[in-house]
Amino acid sequence: MHSILIIGCGSIGERHLRCFQKTGRCEVSACDANATLLHEVGARYSVPTFPDLKSALAAKHWDALVICTPAHTHLAIARESAAHGAALFIEKPLAVAFDEVEETRAALAASGRFNAVAYVYHCFPWVAQVRTFLQEGSLGKPLHASVVAGQHFPTFRPAYRQIYYTRHETGGGAIQDALTHIVNAMEWLIGPVTRVFCDASHQQLEGVTVEDTVNVSARHGDVLVSYAMTQFQAPNENTLQIHCEKGSIKIESHARRWGTLQHGEADWTWHTTPPLERDDHFIAQANAFIDGMEGKATPLSTFDEAVQTLRFNIAALRSVSTGLPISIP
Numbered sequence: 001m002h003s004i005l006i007i008g009c010g011s012i013g014e015r016h017l018r019c020f021q022k023t024g025r026c027e028v029s030a031c032d033a034n035a036t037l038l039h040e041v042g043a044r045y046s047v048p049t050f051p052d053l054k055s056a057l058a059a060k061h062w063d064a065l066v067i068c069t070p071a072h073t074h075l076a077i078a079r080e081s082a083a084h085g086a087a088l089f090i091e092k093p094l095a096v097a098f099d100e101v102e103e104t105r106a107a108l109a110a111s112g113r114f115n116a117v118a119y120v121y122h123c124f125p126w127v128a129q130v131r132t133f134l135q136e137g138s139l140g141k142p143l144h145a146s147v148v149a150g151q152h153f154p155t156f157r158p159a160y161r162q163i164y165y166t167r168h169e170t171g172g173g174a175i176q177d178a179l180t181h182i183v184n185a186m187e188w189l190i191g192p193v194t195r196v197f198c199d200a201s202h203q204q205l206e207g208v209t210v211e212d213t214v215n216v217s218a219r220h221g222d223v224l225v226s227y228a229m230t231q232f233q234a235p236n237e238n239t240l241q242i243h244c245e246k247g248s249i250k251i252e253s254h255a256r257r258w259g260t261l262q263h264g265e266a267d268w269t270w271h272t273t274p275p276l277e278r279d280d281h282f283i284a285q286a287n288a289f290i291d292g293m294e295g296k297a298t299p300l301s302t303f304d305e306a307v308q309t310l311r312f313n314i315a316a317l318r319s320v321s322t323g324l325p326i327s328i329p
């Protein structure tokens with residue numbers, strides 16, 4: 001049994017705690033700076049608790065640490081954890097700035113332990129299946145893609161006014177919080193973003209001023225891509241289309257399906273995954289992380305892939321503030 005410490009037991013930390021427990025492959029403990037929350041979570045899942053990282057690291061050797069605090073704290077905690085000699089799973093986005101990236105990369109390399117970043121779309125069956133299909137190359141090269149995505153954020157995260165979401169400095173706003181998932185997934189499918197022209201604005205969400213709506217015209221190398229996202233819309237839907245030389249691919253995440261339509265065909269051919277609970281993706285992700293700890297291959301986002309998506313996040317915010325397209329070398 002691997003010993004795993006969840007650092008930060010808020011919304012996603014509690015989900016990771018529960019889903020790592022459900023793998024049956026580890027013993028989970030919890031750490032959170034909020035004493036009341038920590039007490040509740042510890043009691044709910046019958047796990048040992050620690051009020052801060054220092055006391056947790058002093059108490060025993062951990063096989064892995066899962067960092068579920070707000071984004072601006074991820075890299076400092078990652079370096080402390082790497083020095084402890086534990087494997088590391090870091091929530092998205094990796095960070096909010098580049099300052100600490102190189103220092104952290106060196107600390108992770110020195111520790112020699114497995115690490116990954118929790119961009120959970122890598123564990124959506126329909127995304128992983130499209131990646132394999134694209135690698136097989138039967139439709140030729142991707143030439144254009146479009147993403148239309150969004151949800152009613154207040155319904156899914158009623159506490160949005162009280163958390164990191166309210167400020168860019170702590171990882172907030174639609175670009176760093178929500179769009180980053182989809183851009184990371186598209187980078188996994190068709191390669192890294194190389195140019196970003198982004199328009200974004202606060203259109204509706206009450207009680208915050210960060211952008212809740214984003215339009216991006218991007219290039220992923222030779223592929224032209226458009227992204228449109230809102231966090232106030234009624235439908236909870238994500239549709240991605242990738243148009244290749246010989247036909248198109250469509251992912252409808254909300255319908256758990258992907259399809260192909262080749263030139264000359266009249267209808268889509270769909271591949272549908274049976275109904276899943278939201279936790280199922282996170283249990284699959286926890287299992288993939290434990291596989292990685294055990295030296296097996298995993299589909300998880302690497303640190304370098306997450307650094308590349310951080311380049312996108314920062315370029316997109318800069319494009320909004322300058323009104324200019326930004327190249328990512």
Ligand SMILES: NC(=O)c1ccc[n+]([C@@H]2O[C@H](COP(=O)([O-])OP(=O)(O)OC[C@H]3O[C@@H](n4cnc5c(N)ncnc54)[C@H](O)[C@@H]3O)[C@@H](O)[C@H]2O)c1
Nearest residue numbers: 008009010011012013032033034068069070071091092163
């Ligand atoms: N993958 C996903 O689907 C997903 C979903 C939600 C959030 N996230 C990401 O997870 C991270 C956390 O988000 P959240 O919604 O759970 O936030 P949250 O505010 O609900 O929880 C964060 C918790 O971290 C604790 N904390 C902060 N600093 C700490 C420290 N130094 N030591 C110990 N505990 C500390 C806080 O007390 C709080 O309980 C963010 O980076 C966010 O972008 C990912």
